[in-house]
Amino acid sequence: MIFIPNKTIKLTVLTVGAHCDDSEIGAFGFLCRLIREVGAIVHLAVMTGDNRRRQETLNATKYLLGVRGDCLARARVHFGGFRDRALYRAGHGPIRFLERLLAKLQPDLILTHAPGDLHDDHRKTYDATVSAARDFHGTMMLYESPSTKPNEFLANFFVELGDEELRIKIGALRKHVSQRSRPFMSDEQVRRMAQTWSIFHRLRQNCRVEAFKMEKHFWELSQPLFAGGDAIQIHSATGS
Ligand SMILES: [Zn+2]
Numbered sequence: 001m002i003f004i005p006n007k008t009i010k011l012t013v014l015t016v017g018a019h020c021d022d023s024e025i026g027a028f029g030f031l032c033r034l035i036r037e038v039g040a041i042v043h044l045a046v047m048t049g050d051n052r053r054r055q056e057t058l059n060a061t062k063y064l065l066g067v068r069g070d071c072l073a074r075a076r077v078h079f080g081g082f083r084d085r086a087l088y089r090a091g092h093g094p095i096r097f098l099e100r101l102l103a104k105l106q107p108d109l110i111l112t113h114a115p116g117d118l119h120d121d122h123r124k125t126y127d128a129t130v131s132a133a134r135d136f137h138g139t140m141m142l143y144e145s146p147s148t149k150p151n152e153f154l155a156n157f158f159v160e161l162g163d164e165e166l167r168i169k170i171g172a173l174r175k176h177v178s179q180r181s182r183p184f185m186s187d188e189q190v191r192r193m194a195q196t197w198s199i200f201h202r203l204r205q206n207c208r209v210e211a212f213k214m215e216k217h218f219w220e221l222s223q224p225l226f227a228g229g230d231a232i233q234i235h236s237a238t239g240s
Contacts, residue, residue, distance in 0.1 A: 010039075010041065011034065011038050011039075011040040011041070011108050011109065012040070012041045012043070012105060012106065012107045012108050012109075013031065013034055013040050013041065013042045013043065013107060013108070013109045013110075013111065014043045014044075014045060014101065014102070014105055014107040014109070014110050014111070015027050015031065015042070015043070015044055015045070015110075015111040015112070015143075016045045016047070016098065016110065016111065016112040016113070016125060016128075016129050017044065017045070017046050017047070017112075017113070017125065018046075018047050018048060018087065018113065018119070018121035018122050018124070018125040019046070019047075019048055019049060019053070019084065019121065020046055020048075020049040020053040020054065020056055020057040020176065021056070021057070021060070021173065021176045021179055021185070022046075022113065022122070022145060023044050023046075023111070023143075024060050024169065024172050024173050024176070025145055025146070025173065025184070025190075026111070026113075026143030026144055026145055026210070027111045027143045027210060027212075028060075028064060028168065028169040028172050028173075029159060029161040029165040029166065029168075029169045029194070029208075029210045030111070030159045030210050030212070031064060032064060032161075032164075032165045032168045032169065033159060033161075033165060034109075035064070035065070035074060035075075039074070040074070041074050041075070042064075042074060042075040042076075043075070043076050043077075043078060043101070043105055043107070044057065044061060044075070044076070044077045044078065045078045045080065045097075045098065045101055046077060046078070046079050046080065047080040047082050047087060047094055047097075047121070047125055047128075048080065048081075048082050048083060048084040048085075048087065048121065049079060049084065050084075052178060053176075053178065054077075054079055056175050056176045056177060056178060056179075057077055057176075058077060059175035060172040060173070060175040060176060061075050061077055061172075063168065063171050063172045063175055064168060064172050066168070078101055080093075080094060080097045082094060082097075084121070085120070085121060087120065087121045087124035087125065087128075088120060088124055090124075094124065094125065094128035095128045095131045095132050096132075097128075098128055098129055098132035098133070099132045101132075102132055102133060102136060107136075107138060108138045108139065109138060109139045109140075109141070110129065110133055110136065110138065110139070110140045110141070111140075111141050111142075111143055111212070112125060112126055112129040112130075112140070112141075112142060112143070112215075113125050113126040113129075113142065113143065113145065114126065114142040114143070114144060114145075114148055114152070114153050114213055115127070115142075115152075116148060116149040116151075116152025116153055117145065117147050117148050117149060118147040118148075118149065119145070119147045122145060122147060126142070130215070137218040137220060138217075138218065139214075139216070139217045139218070140214075140215040140216050140217070141157060141212040141213065141214055141215060142212060142213040142215050143210070143211075143212055144211055144212075146184035146193075153211075153213060154213055155197065155211035155212060155213050156212075156213060156214055157211070157212040157213070157214050158197060158201065158209040158210070158211055158212070159209060159210045159212070160203075160207060160208065160209050161194055161208040161209060161210060162208075166190075166191065166194060166208055169190065170187050170190055170191075173185055173190060174187075191208070194208035194209060194210065195207070195208055197209050197211045
């Protein structure tokens with residue numbers, strides 16, 4: 001079990017993606033649980049994307065929020081406006097964009113790409129996130145994508161997904177209509193990706209998880225570990 005400090009009543013999460021569907025692929029099951037189980041406030045930072053892709057992200061986020069219809073203010077999307085496949089040309093722009101977001105949002109948890117990735121935009125987004133978060137003392141985790149290098153992604157935090165979380169994740173990905181022809185966006189491939197890790201960690205058959213790498217985690221004196229029912233308990237495959 002992992003206990004997130006007792007700020008969970010207003011836990012603020014910032015997930016950073018290079019493209020409009022990255023957070024959905026890597027972390028929407030986790031976000032779904034955080035919204036449902038602790039009422040988290042979720043912010044998505046999307047570095048690139050034209051108007052069509054942006055609308056698809058907004059549609060996916062609305063679908064995610066459908067898990068709690070009473071909290072439509074619980075998620076916001078922030079677009080960086082940088083060019084797709086050209087983040088390397090943006091200089092310090094992505095860092096400044098994320099610095100402003102971090103200062104404004106004061107998140108407790110940051111999710112971003114892993115650095116070992118075949119896609120240059122994903123690597124640049126990781127670099128920008130860790131640079132912008134150099135003074136951040138909460139929890140930062142890295143999520144995987146279909147272009148993650150498997151021999152460089154040392155996952156050590158696993159969030160189990162139930163039928164409902166998987167349904168929401170797949171439903172949100174379907175909102176990215178322009179990407180439906182990509183093999184990794186198929187419903188079946190999303191299910192297979194969620195089942196892969198359970199084999200290596202001897203979880204029960206058909207157990208589905210999202211995998212993360214803990215980048216850094218601080219437990220400061222000002223943060224009580226947990227108190228009563230306010231604590232979030234997340235199933236950790238490494239502890240099973
Ligand atoms: Zn991407």
